[in-house]
Amino acid sequence: MVLAVLLTSGWLHRNETLEPGGQAGQLQAWRQDTITGTDLPDPLSGPEVVADFFASLGHRKQFLLAERHPLVVGNLGGAPAEVRYAANRHALAAAREREQTRSQDRRLSPVGRHESSRRAHRLSSLLAEGRQILAFDPTGSGRVAEVVGDLDEAERVSVVVPGVDTDLLTFERTRLRYRAPVGMAHALYAQQREADPGRRTAVIAWADYTAPRGVKVSAATAGPAEEGARRLTATVAALPGDATVALFCHSYGSVVCGLAASDLPKRVTDIAVAGSPGMRAAHAGELGTRARIWAARSPADWIRDVPHLAVGPLGHGPDPADPAFGALPVAGEDVPGHGGYFLPGTDSLTAFGRIGAGLVDRAARGGEGPYCVPRGLPT
Template structure:
């Protein structure tokens, strides 16, 4: 991801100066080549097409609400409908209703099931389309299989959009009854196909949230909890230029804030931000609702801030990084649009440290049975210490004094 400039034989360049020079040259080349300008707009996807119809439609002679209206206004609109009218809207515009913060949760689950059924039928058709290349048919078959798994009776899909690489969010537990809600924001390579995995399942968004939910329930069974696997943004694909810039994170932060504002307002929320997901959380931090009490980052490349105070949030900020996580070897800098700033696990950042015992590599923080998962669950349950380490975590040494 980074090139290295050879220094002159008679002089050794300072490592930091060398990194800055490389980043500056890389940025100049990319601007000159036009790589950092916005891509041409894609054709409208299924969600966009339904939104266009929604804006022109009515129900019982009433116009439908603006999908970008505050969640409270959306909730009031649906509260005035009878069940049959609400279900009619879900049947006609499943992608709109299924992605509408403020709409009743049960109705969103039902709408997304309809939307997933439609998307699966389309992918099955494409998998049999002889006009596609063998690779295209194979890819369509993979998507059809992933969509079939999302249709299991126990799945509660909070958001779904089949456009592009696909976006999805899933709830574990009873979101309406929860006193504590944990939301997992994953990093690069997140899309419909990687939302869950058979191998390395605890490194995929669904597996991370499922493991966190089980650990929270195990550690504090008396606490009503729910977790959300939130893969509802267009994450960078691989360690490309988009992964070292903030474009995807900026749009992701807007989507994250819309999601949070549409959640039940009587629950306390904790964000669990992995890898590039911590960039998303960092950019959203200063607009988070007051119900967000904690932000825990794992394997972070930075949060677009140099210190916790720069985030502009009242939430407690926690940081965890495994000793062998390769993310620790990247330059934690921000030069123009490149890089994401200081390392949240550095003492100079000021986050509250969490022990990473049992975690291995960049994607092993949610491994069942690990101390790292146990510490994250304490944050989710609201039972972590008020400062410094999570209680009973012998491998967690505070970077700042515990008060």
Template sequence: MNVPGLAQLPPAPSRAPALTALRMLLALAVVFVMLAITGWTAVHRPEAGVAPRRAALASWAAARIDGHPLPPADAPVRTVKRFFAGLDGAQRARLADGYPLVVGNLDGAPATTRYRANLRSLAQAQQVEEARAADVALTPADRATALRRAHRFASLAEPGRQILSFDPTGGGLVSEVFGDLDRARRVSVVVPGVDSDLLTFERSQRRFTAPVGMAGSLYEAERAAAPGTPTAVIAWAGYTSPTGVGVDAATGRLAVEGAERLESLTAALPGDAGVALFCHSYGSVVCGVAAHDLPRRVTDLVVAGSPGMRVENAAELNTSARVWAMRDSGDWIADVPHMELGGVGHGADPVAPEFGARLLSSAGAKTHTGYFQPGTGSLDNFAKIGTGAFGSIVCATGNDACRRGISGTGGA
């Protein structure tokens, strides 16, 4: 009401921006409390074992084979492929045996040559750790860790295993292939999240929460889903992942480093098979950062239990790959603030409708670590994507919404 002679007060400002800012501050406070509880400093693995890798790189840089120089260890994949294509079998074997820590991790070298190199590296690393386990000058804790590492290396070297990469430096990097990588018409890569290293690469208990169990489970599911389609699955713990839910898990530093390695891996895969990435937890951050630089042969990018992909929507990933997402109703990751502020947090929630991902059913997954458990709807959907059987994928919405626009699926 206007009262003559009285100045009119300006309209009250909207409270919406203030409430939005308050929510963001509260969410950020939750993140910082989480980091304070879990520890800001317990995020780096020890660098024990760095000397052998450095020595191997130095030897490789100075070496020649039959008078020809070797390509730099950080040479582009196409350069490495061209170099090894010009060698015969005996020459490849000589390099694998003479420089196993280099050849075994050299993207672009033939898979079988890398398997041979890594078998030798594992034997050498096992001997080192067995000696450390018997060294009374070390603390009991260090000796126990050395013994665990020796046992892990012995397990990885068992007959029939195909170790595509192996570096014992620090917590270690490792990847393993299930199936015939050279003959595969479809290749799947499992990109795990936090606490993925040599010692956690496989587990006897809670088997399907570790990279080996996850990839092995997916490989068997793909074989069941498409018996006539040659497939291969890679368990890829080939990047330094965060240790626990600390500062590294809440930021993108390790994801950026991991993305470079993931881009190199996918570029180096043999043949022209289509590739699907299955990115779990922090692994989805790695996949999100890598997305715009992945080769076009990567046709599908699947995230499960994601804290975010460091973008606000799927379009910002700038990838030609189809983007899929799922989250179990009991997954605690839903309570993590899906935002990014000052480098902390990973952005929007991939299962939010406005993000724009194709939403998949995760029926039966049960919590954050159950997505690769045999018999679950989540694993069944993974296998269908991995084999290209898109027509029978089960969407989170119960209709065909996630299949729409894919040729041959019957979706509108």
């Protein structure tokens, strides 16, 4: 029963075994552990319970738990951000050591050794000084989330939700940097600071769900997005402080955001989609949220040719960039294709920076023309 709950909640992958070094094994060890005679909280007990537990501990004990159970603490909503960062450094280092060993194992095929070498290289990059890894799971193709900026001090938090083919290896890129989640997050953070230098912001590059692979049947269904929506909702609910939140959802990530919309905390004031195949709703008003809905689509984006329909389990519904959908328009005329919405200098990134900084009255169509902010929504 416990395993079924953990699978349903997204804590575990379905192919995960109870290996001591894996997340399932560490969850089992966590449930059996105590600290100074006190039981550890259930990982599913909610961020408030977890936060209260960690607040009752001294600094040394918090980091001791991060070292003992890195794959649990590193993904535990409600645990202090700095403790999660530390836990994930332990988890990343252990994962890198395993991949480095596998890359030299002659029992593996050359392709397998090469894949392990690539993963070890990516893990080394994630371990670089100053990086703040908020979530990490090496199982399968890997899940990861990273914070840019100071999450604890932020007045506004933005979450970048990417689409298909996002995993550990594609989380960041050297070439085509701004088409990968890390590059998107850094570009958005810089644009927010330019838009309002006095506003304290943070951006999360969030690849903490199992995205579909390629433009295949799985990308035309809501299955992966349903799991992603649950995980995204949990991430936002566990954010520290009282910062307001904006979501920036690219491609299939907009399906995730559409499904999450009705369950997201009220602190989410804006949901911006770019290159969207649909949000699993016929109209913005059917998303079940008071957040402002924004949409951008480039004339050069191939997504315009995808049938924006929903027939049974296939398809994601109308194009959010169609005026009939009811979303607020974001300029995208200068975006060079499906992956270019976060390129520095584009009108879309300029508008996203304003939305992220809370300057929503200057975000629609690059700030040209009047735009009335709906009453009751903070910025």
